[in-house]
Amino acid sequence: MRPRAILLFAALSGALPLCGACSIQPWVKPYERDRLADPIMAWDRDAISNAYLDHIRESREGSRGATGGAGGGCGCN
Amino acid sequence: MLRSSTLLKRCAMAAIVVASTAFAASSDASGPAPAFTLTTLGGQPSGLSAYKGQVVMVNFWATWCGPCQQEMPLLDQMYKKYKPAGFTLIGVNVDKEAPPVKLLLERKPVSFPVLLDPANQVSKAYHVDEMPSSVIIDRKGQIRYIHRGYKPGDENDYQDRIRQLIRE
């Protein structure tokens, strides 16, 4: 079970970069991203603080994982 | 499981086909440059027609775009250098409001003309699909190159293209 999971993970990791140019026209244009680029719209404006709060919760609760976020921002370059 | 691997295969094939144009920052383009009239920060109207016969680079930028600000001083240097040879750089700003643009240009002034496109009409007309974008137009008003994004060192690419068009 586990070796298959690792293989699938490796295969996806290799395939993902190729998909960067998949052509679906974006409905939010790059020049319309001013609000998304605002620092208040970042998932992790203060990553150290969020990691610390996650650590406190994991030490006292039975749950763990799936926290954090990526993406958004200005989409420049 | 099966559906996602088929999707990945299709994406991979599309990617290989599009790869040459998508991954290259500067690509050849063609077609007449759409005319436009916008206002300067001072409220004066201006547009592409004012620079007929010159080589023009239209640079789309925003105050919230990091790489745009990185290239501004280099664009300014390039403008000063090639202006005597018949080159103009127009900075088209896409911010929705003027005050942040005014504030930024007060702190970091540039000598090339800056026009405001808050309704994004010109951005749409030029099919801007990356920030920043630089469109290089020849003396006859035809679009020749589109440069998407900015990474340090790209200014050399700009200069090569501009010199080539000036010589034509």
Add this chain to the structure above:
Amino acid sequence: MIAALLLIRSTIADVLPDNRADVFYSKYSGGGMDITGYSATARAKITENFAVEANYFIDKVSGASVDVLSQASVIKDTRKQKSGTLEYLHDKTTYTASYMSSVERDYKSDTASFSLSQSMFGDLTTVTLAFANTHNTVGENNGTANDPNVAWLGHALTRSYSGGLSQIITKNFIAGVNLQVITDAGYLANPYRSVRFLDGSARGYGLASQVYPDTHTSTAVQVQAKYYLPYRAAVTGLYRYFTDTWGVVGNTYELDYTHPIANKWIFEGRARYYKQSAANFYSDLFPFANSQNFTARDQNLAALDNITLGAKVTYAFLPDGWKFFKRGTVTGDVSRIRFNYKDFRDIRDFGVFSLPPVAAGAEPLYEFSAMVYQLYVSMYF
């Protein structure tokens, strides 16, 4: 004790984030425990495509936790954690590799992790995949705080697989979903906690060591969304569902509101509700010794809920930079967490010794409040 495996590093997969240095102070106070933490972090771009980050964290713990029954003396310990991260950006893909090491007198932990973040569909979608491997060495201090005598009890190996999808829906709205599967094997119990069972003694109950399964697999799914309000503010909502092979089911609900003022202030309010069901081998009081193959009385595995209310203020003392600094801010963050246990009783303050005496199993359910303070200075350059 448990090193947090930060799932999705904050990536905006087209430019590497700005250079930044933070000096951080934190304090946790509650349930008889006081934990003070100090940390320094710095990240810098070496080239346009390559960045490094280093972090050093030191935690000082003191106090007597309510369920530490075997030790009469106060706990005092220091934990030191260091981590290093490399980030590489190529076109629309960010690759990250990190290593973290945490050491305290009776617990050592090493984690190596790798992640990949890909921006696609006109930079509206970001897909992240991550893998982490942790090796823990668990010990028990059989001496006192000032005169320790640590016996090493065993090892545990943890593997984490995670995936995340972030999608820009409109120019005001971004949403995401994360999935994380974690499996551990080895010595998984907390050696300082004991179970109790009815035994007809004067006290009413006897103590025994916990017996945990030597494997554990958990799955967590979190959905989250952020919306930009027209007068310039942001509201965030998230929900996380957790389930594992030990029978714990956890539900987390959180709502955040962020309100900036010009370029100088950012105010943030946070409300979080968490509820979990007990592990299937957990009991506050077993009917007799060895009544089950696996037994636990660890607070973390009890049926509980907690409510957090927090407020955070960021002030930019250098809003437009100074010399080579682009920006400087100072942030204060205060949270109050109220814990309520449904099947964990306070046997530290209540029992046959209290006035009036309380029979085993009739002690009041435990509840406590904790305050969490954070203060940090961030310089962007």
